[in-house]
Amino acid sequence: MTDPNQSLKAKAQAVHQRLLEVYGQPEWRPHLDPISEVVSTILSQNTTDVNRDRAFERLRARFATWEKVRDGPVEAIEDAVRPAGLAQQKAPRIKGALQFITQERGELSLDFLKGMPVDEAKAWLTQIKGIGPKTAAIILLFSLGMPAFPVDTHVHRVTVRLGLIGPKVSAEKAHDLLEDLLPPDWYYPFHLNVIRHGREICHARNPKCEICPLQDLCDYYREAAS
Numbered sequence: 647m648t649d650p651n652q653s654l655k656a657k658a659q660a661v662h663q664r665l666l667e668v669y670g671q672p673e674w675r676p677h678l679d680p681i682s683e684v685v686s687t688i689l690s691q692n693t694t695d696v697n698r699d700r701a702f703e704r705l706r707a708r709f710a711t712w713e714k715v716r717d718g719p720v721e722a723i724e725d726a727v728r729p730a731g732l733a734q735q736k737a738p739r740i741k742g743a744l745q746f747i748t749q750e751r752g753e754l755s756l757d758f759l760k761g762m763p764v765d766e767a768k769a770w771l772t773q774i775k776g777i778g779p780k781t782a783a784i785i786l787l788f789s790l791g792m793p794a795f796p797v798d799t800h801v802h803r804v805t806v807r808l809g810l811i812g813p814k815v816s817a818e819k820a821h822d823l824l825e826d827l828l829p830p831d832w833y834y835p836f837h838l839n840v841i842r843h844g845r846e847i848c849h850a851r852n853p854k855c856e857i858c859p860l861q862d863l864c865d866y867y868r869e870a871a872s
């Protein structure tokens with residue numbers, strides 16, 4: 647039987663190859679351990695990477711372990727994470743997430759997820775308040791080396807414009823659709839190269855289509871030119 651997604655898969659492959667030619671193969675860098683990634687992601691909501699990192703470092707400096715954060719006074723967590731903003735909301739959320747993992751697993755570790763099918767691991771993680779599909783995929787891909795594809799705002803915008811996903815598909819839904827279009831080995835390089843493309847060329851406002859190496863593969867460009 648013919649795969650209904652065959653032409654989209656071919657297009658995804660062409661985009662992937664073109665991005666590799668332009669930006670190269672992104673190097674695998676060590677990422678945070680899964681628990682640190684949970685904390686960092688909660689801190690990252692509605693703030694810049696710089697402020698997220700400042701808050702994260704302050705938290706690490708004030709508490710020797712994540713267990714101490716879990717068991718510590720919420721006011722002290724709130725004070726430590728203030729640089730990330732929304733500290734009153736983020737502090738209880740971090741403590742709650744660490745408590746939830748411990749209650750469910752008997753220890754503060756997410757390594758058990760490695761033994762699960764990806765869909766089950768995603769479902770487990772998204773039970774935690776503050777963890778949505780994007781964060782779950784980030785934890786699985788970057789911290790645990792599992793085949794999940796995270797869709798952030800850049801990936802969502804660029805893949806919609808290219809026509810790899812429909813214009814009305816939400817970022818949440820895009821996770822499953824893009825995972826189906828790409829072989830798991832590509833998730834890491836495709837994710838990073840598309841983000842880079844979104845930051846450098848395919849901006850939210852005024853994309854630099856005139857210098858874009860993906861013009862011939864892009865629905866948005868074709869429609870704008872017609």
Ligand code: SF4
Binds near residue numbers: 848849859865
């Ligand atoms: S042609 Fe324009 S809209 Fe399409 S991917 Fe390139 S910059 Fe984005």
